[in-house]
Amino acid sequence: MTFITSKLRYLILFAVLFLTACQKPMIEIEQGISDFSALGLIPIPAAIEEDEHGFPMYKDTYIKTSDTTAFMLHMAQFTAEKIFHHSGLSLEINPENPRGTAIELEITPTEETEVKTNEHNMDPNTTGESYKISVGKSILKIASAQPSGLFRGIQTLRQLIPNQAATIKNMPVWEIPGGTIEDAPNYAFRGAMLDVARHFFTIQEVKRYIDLLAYYKINILHLHLTDDQGWRIEIKKWPKLTEVGGEKEVGGGTGGFYTQAQYKDLVAYANKHFITIIPEVDMPGHTNAASVAYPFLNGNGKTPELYTGTEVGFSTWDANNEKVYDFVTDVVNEISAMSPGPYFHLGGDESHVTKKPDYIKFVNRVSEIVKQAGKTPIGWDEIVTADTDSTAIAQFWASEKNAAIAVQKGMKVILSPAKKAYLDMQYKEDSPYGLHWAGYVPVDTAYIWTPETYAKGVPSELILGIEAPLWSETISNSDEIEYLAFPRLPGYAELAWSSPEKRDWNEYKGRLALQSLFFDRNKVNYYPSEKIDWVSPPLAPKTIGKD
Ligand code: ACM
Numbered sequence: 069m070t071f072i073t074s075k076l077r078y079l080i081l082f083a084v085l086f087l088t089a090c091q092k093p094m095i096e097i098e099q100g101i102s103d104f105s106a107l108g109l110i111p112i113p114a115a116i117e118e119d120e121h122g123f124p125m126y127k128d129t130y131i132k133t134s135d136t137t138a139f140m141l142h143m144a145q146f147t148a149e150k151i152f153h154h155s156g157l158s159l160e161i162n163p164e165n166p167r168g169t170a171i172e173l174e175i176t177p178t179e180e181t182e183v184k185t186n187e188h189n190m191d192p193n194t195t196g197e198s199y200k201i202s203v204g205k206s207i208l209k210i211a212s213a214q215p216s217g218l219f220r221g222i223q224t225l226r227q228l229i230p231n232q233a234a235t236i237k238n239m240p241v242w243e244i245p246g247g248t249i250e251d252a253p254n255y256a257f258r259g260a261m262l263d264v265a266r267h268f269f270t271i272q273e274v275k276r277y278i279d280l281l282a283y284y285k286i287n288i289l290h291l292h293l294t295d296d297q298g299w300r301i302e303i304k305k306w307p308k309l310t311e312v313g314g315e316k317e318v319g320g321g322t323g324g325f326y327t328q329a330q331y332k333d334l335v336a337y338a339n340k341h342f343i344t345i346i347p348e349v350d351m352p353g354h355t356n357a358a359s360v361a362y363p364f365l366n367g368n369g370k371t372p373e374l375y376t377g378t379e380v381g382f383s384t385w386d387a388n389n390e391k392v393y394d395f396v397t398d399v400v401n402e403i404s405a406m407s408p409g410p411y412f413h414l415g416g417d418e419s420h421v422t423k424k425p426d427y428i429k430f431v432n433r434v435s436e437i438v439k440q441a442g443k444t445p446i447g448w449d450e451i452v453t454a455d456t457d458s459t460a461i462a463q464f465w466a467s468e469k470n471a472a473i474a475v476q477k478g479m480k481v482i483l484s485p486a487k488k489a490y491l492d493m494q495y496k497e498d499s500p501y502g503l504h505w506a507g508y509v510p511v512d513t514a515y516i517w518t519p520e521t522y523a524k525g526v527p528s529e530l531i532l533g534i535e536a537p538l539w540s541e542t543i544s545n546s547d548e549i550e551y552l553a554f555p556r557l558p559g560y561a562e563l564a565w566s567s568p569e570k571r572d573w574n575e576y577k578g579r580l581a582l583q584s585l586f587f588d589r590n591k592v593n594y595y596p597s598e599k600i601d602w603v604s605p606p607l608a609p610k611t612i613g614k615d
Pocket of ligand 1: 417448
């Protein structure tokens with residue numbers, strides 16, 4: 069018995085020695101060759117400190133999580149997939165026998181990562197986004213007090229990986245510069261809007277947009293679900309809205325709509341990317357498609373026809389019919405039940421044929437319906453002319469006068485000035501997509517403005533954040549979305565995330581130039597503005613997938 073035990077002991081000792089001897093020494097980078105500024109981080113982080121020792125990422129590098137909850141394993145999987153698509157390296161997650169350098173993902177409420185978001189902009193859904201990345205010789209750690217902060221930190225890690233389009237075959241070791249990054253958002257609300265009503269976009273197309281938004285730390289996707297040309301969301305109690313109202317789109321092509329199951333799947337996908345969906349049902353104007361399906365809504369005794377043009381301001385619902393409010397209640401309740409975010413957007417813009425007292429009555433009633441559904445109402449800036457109180461949010465797009473009324477009422481304001489932030493404005497005269505009613509918005513115009521002071525008289529504590537809307541009169545697929553969104557969208561992401569003193573056009577445009585490598589790897593159909601010296605891949609591109 070004693071003999072067997074000691075023999076076993078020797079065997080174990082031998083095995084340990086053998087395994088230790090077999091282990092390759094960890095790769096080290098003595099003197100780093102790259103630094104953070106060469107990488108083109110967008111949005112620029114709050115604080116960066118560099119040191120000379122880089123972190124080598126190679127085939128033995130592994131990902132370690134601070135716990136093994138489903139959430140952490142999902143984060144590790146997400147990180148591994150993105151690294152694989154970028155570099156071809158297939159990193160193990162929490163391996164039994166770790167060998168190489170480690171990427172550690174940590175949720176540590178005790179770390180120095182407490183919520184730092186500007187208190188005025190606190191939003192229970194989007195706080196806790198601060199994170200810290202420490203890059204050492206053998207450990208690269210991303211730590212945050214909250215899951216959302218960890219996710220934002222992982223996006224920064226993706227941008228820290230050198231941009232070469234090489235695969236592992238010609239680049240076995242990927243050097244990540246050494247140092248630390250401490251980061252937190254300037255605004256808790258960092259939005260993009262997609263108009264899926266004028267032209268319909270499939271779930272796959274919206275998910276692809278979500279992938280790209282998440283990379284730049286956008287955390288809100290506002291979906292403009294209904295308009296004169298189409299109703300795009302299934303409402304079980306009112307099935308003709310989609311059966312009839314979803315049939316067409318601008319130009320007369322086949323429209324489409326999301327079933328409730330598809331919408332829920334989209335919301336879940338957005339959630340996984342820490343993006344909150346804000347559903348919009350635009351009313352009382354912009355409602356022709358719904359009135360074709362249910363003609364009692366418009367109150368004029370006429371059955372309208374499906375509309376495939378692009379004029380605005382000709383439709384309204386009847387503010388003096390209780391049945392209309394019953395209908396709106398059903399719509400708001402069904403959509404709210406599927407939307408975990410805190411907001412419901414009731415539109416309210418360009419109701420040119422709604423009489424003023426009717427408009428006020430309608431917005432007042434619908435705001436209450438939205439609140440009853442447990443949501444905070446948001447409306448385009450015209451809603452401030454109704455009896456809105458400080459709990460509703462105004463989205464400033466055109467009228468400084470309305471912004472001033474919002475301030476008087478103590479309402480929070482989302483900044484989407486069309487002259488600066490509308491992604492559907494053409495870059496210049498000969499741009500193939502977009503409109504120019506608010507002017508041309510080249511990439512520098514889109515970036516060079518200060519949200520903190522843009523809307524005269526709106527104090528910074530009332531600014532909830534920034535949103536870049538993309539209206540779809542002229543676009544109908546992902547390529548066309550991307551042509552208008554990129555390269556302007558990263559600029560809006562930086563205006564929303566980074567503090568004013570960090571932002572500088574001349575420096576930013578160098579970082580933007582490097583995005584072409586990300587765009588090319590991911591086949592993003594960006595507009596190659598001549599204002600930017602786009603960087604081409606330093607090595608022969610061998611794209612292996614999207615990251
Ligand atoms: C808008 O552009 N009509 C809000």
